[in-house]
Amino acid sequence: MDKATQSSHEDADEFQRFEEEIDVVSVSADASRMSYALPTNPSVSDRRHLQKTMQSAMTTGRRRNNNNNGLKIILPTKRPAPSATIAPAAKRRAISTNENKTNKRTRQYNRVANPTPYRRRGQYGHESESEPEPSEKRNLHNNMERQRRIDLRNAFEYLRQLVPEVLKKERAAKVVILREAAKYCDHLTYQSSSINRQLSELKNHQERLRMRVSLLRRNLALKR
Structure with missing residues (x-):
């Protein structure tokens, strides 16, 4: 076999290999338009x-999306960069971290600005021991309330004895005692004002009498 025949067979094999890789229909269409046969x-x-013809046919076949028979050539798509999907998650984590820091600073500021006016029970041993039990607190409150009622009843009894209208009414209601006491206070106020006016008039009359006595004494001294 001579070199020309061997070269021809190699070219034919190469053409067949490229023909299998490209779109069959596209290559056949392009081959039909060729006006000459393979030498x-x-x-x-x-x-x-x-x-050059085979390279052009391969490039054209790859760029076509649909061929004459309705076959669709799926071109390799570019995979999105990982950062495109990771970026929102990283951004959300950054925002969440900033919010946590802001909330922590706010709580620290509130703790400093508004110190707790009390301490938790049991924080220190002596404080927990000094605090009375709930039953003791209840008994103490009941005793204080009982003493307050006794003092209030004694005060109303003393006021009743001062008011003439209810002096003989031992079971007079508190409302009646207060109303009669208010009336009696108004009466005493008016009586005090009247007495003060009378006192002022009496003082003026006394001063006039002194002046008259003094004048009579001088006249008696002149007659002697």
Whole structure:
């Protein structure tokens, strides 16, 4: 077998390999438009032209989305960068971290600005021991309330004895005692004002009498 025949067979095999890789229909359509047949003994220029034609047919077949028979060629898609999906999650984590820091600072500021006016029970041993039990607190409160009622009853009894209208009414209601006491206070106020006016008039009359006595004494001294 001579070199020309071997070269022809190699070109034919290469063409067949490229033909299997590209779109069959596209290559067949392009091959039908070719006005010449594959030479059995191609020259160097024919091989170069053949390679260019095959490369052009491969490029055209890859760029086509749909061929004449309705076959769809799926081109390789570019995978999105991992940062595109990770970025929102990282952004949310950053925002959450900033919010946590802000809330922590706010709680610290409130703790400093508004110190707790009391201490928790049991924080210190002596404080927990000094605090009375709930039953003791209840008894203490009841005793204080009982003493307050006794003092209030004694005060109303003393006031009743001061008011003439209810002096003989031992079971007079508190409302009646207060109303009669208010009336009696108004009466005493009016009586005090009247007495003060009378006192002032009596003082003036006394001063006039003194002046008259003094004048009579001088006249008696002159007659002697």
